[in-house]
Amino acid sequence: MSLEHFISEAISPWMKKEGPDSDIVLSSRIRLARNLEKYNFPDLASKEESEAVIQTLAGACKEKSCGNFGEFEILHLDQLKSLAKRVLVEKHLISPHLAEQSKFGAVMLNHDESVSIMVNEEDHLRIQCLFSGFQLNEALTLAAELDDWIEQKVDYAFDEERGYLTSCPTNVGTGLRASVMMHLPALVLTKQISRIIPAINQLGLVVRGIYGEGTEAQGNVFQISNQITLGKSEEDIVEDLRGVVLQLIQQERTARKTLQDGLKIQLEDRIFRSYGVLANSRIIQSKEAAQCLSDVRLGIDLGIVEGISRSILNELMILTQPGFLQQYANEMLNPDERDIRRATLIRERIKLEEA
């Protein structure tokens, strides 16, 4: 497979659009957790019940006229090879939980992969809408539309007092998880991030790494999301997150300016050295690659690095994950082999820019 073709397979179409504030906010995501009233929740559901859930939802989404969402493709997890599941995780289209632990899981994807509906994950439905840049409201609007549209076909487990019922009590109420993926290299470089994260946590928000819960922030990319799903409206949850994100954008921009004004040559040195590593190394671990990609992306955003497209960070952060590397190599690779393949892929990707 040519690298161009591989990239076009690897990068979801929605990612290619450049959204607002995309120098800092890589993507915005809304996720709604829902369950069907008449079936046991997935952890307790029998095989028959789980299959019935899939049938119900697949049936509902097969209608041609599913609003503005186009047609959905349904993938049954038990029919996918482990590498294919891994790739879906790396594209943020399914959760590690669905890939690894769900017995009767499925996922429904729309054409540009901006909508993914996981079935029989922790809940019967996890509706996810992804937008590039800072578009939380747009994502919420779309998710709500989709939710309403599905609700016309099925009965959700809903309690007048507690709202939508979910497997895990942390999702009860709105079932809403709103999150943004932010690139905050200047706040990391100026060490402000260690002061900012606890402050964000105190506001009832959570800061995680790029692959969600339990993952470390790689390449200065942080996922920021709401903790609380109950006792606030969907709009208020999103508005509170938006407020914090706006502040973070401001702080990151100020920190970038501080670096550029006071430490210009040191910043340039760091950025170009990282470019040199990406363009030349023959062996590179994912952590170093992510850090160098972050530096180069910062350089592009600040106009220090020219002639390289901004999407290189988003793209290569995904392309250099183990699943993709193995898919590209078309074979299973041990970690040492992956480090070599990762370096090759990054060099080839950079050469595409220069061509």
Added chain:
Amino acid sequence: MSLEHFISEAISPWMKKEGPDSDIVLSSRIRLARNLEKYNFPDLASKEESEAVIQTLAGACKEKSCGNFGEFEILHLDQLKSLAKRVLVEKHLISPHLAEQSKFGAVMLNHDESVSIMVNEEDHLRIQCLFSGFQLNEALTLAAELDDWIEQKVDYAFDEERGYLTSCPTNVGTGLRASVMMHLPALVLTKQISRIIPAINQLGLVVRGIYGEGTEAQGNVFQISNQITLGKSEEDIVEDLRGVVLQLIQQERTARKTLQDGLKIQLEDRIFRSYGVLANSRIIQSKEAAQCLSDVRLGIDLGIVEGISRSILNELMILTQPGFLQQYANEMLNPDERDIRRATLIRERIKLEEA
């Protein structure tokens, strides 16, 4: 000054010729210490005596017919700015001692700078012949010819039993110091060098850094020279050194092969990363620059790096020294400024290759 022109000023013509075994031996040098009989040695000489010594030698070397050596240009150290002296040291044409401590020093240089005669350094004369690659015998032949030719004009301080008399007893006898500059990256990488240096010392030879006594080996370049000047003929001294150098060449070649066979990708990774640093950094200290240049030169010698001339190591090791950097910048620079200027000069030099 354009970089091309600056380089042509900075690199002595003799360095541009490629000598035998120049993948490992960068240069060969013979130095003869001599004193004139009727004057006090420089440390004790009066101003008048020192000037008389210069006059005598300058007069002798002004004759048109000075053998095969062409005309000599004479530079009086007290008429040179400190930066110009520093540049001569960095070109290996004079010693730091002559630049910094000699009161009435001078240096006579032939056209291609392969011959330098320091006057009133520690001894009245220090005759030095420089050849590229492994050409100790050739350098000895030339130095002896020059020595004979001067001896026709002046009376050397000579003792039948002890040979040529010198200021420092370590030079008495032949007054000969033979040395080679060797690039031994594979012996350093395989850590064999720490075993080899003591063994060389036991043979009565000395291993030093690129700028002689008291300097650390930068960029895996080692100067190897004889310790003993007394009780052996000039030919034997050079022959003993040659034997050791031949062995070192063999050991370095074997170590390079071992690295290439067993650790190919790791070696390539190291070499190309170093290339990436040289081609991209905006701030670089001399030690890191030397190490990266060593790696890249090894890559060129092994055919791993292509399209870059082999002379880049020799050239940039000199060009990036403080004196040259300041000459190129045409102003005095503090260490931080030098690190920036060094990075710029290296990038520009590499771009010349790509052009």
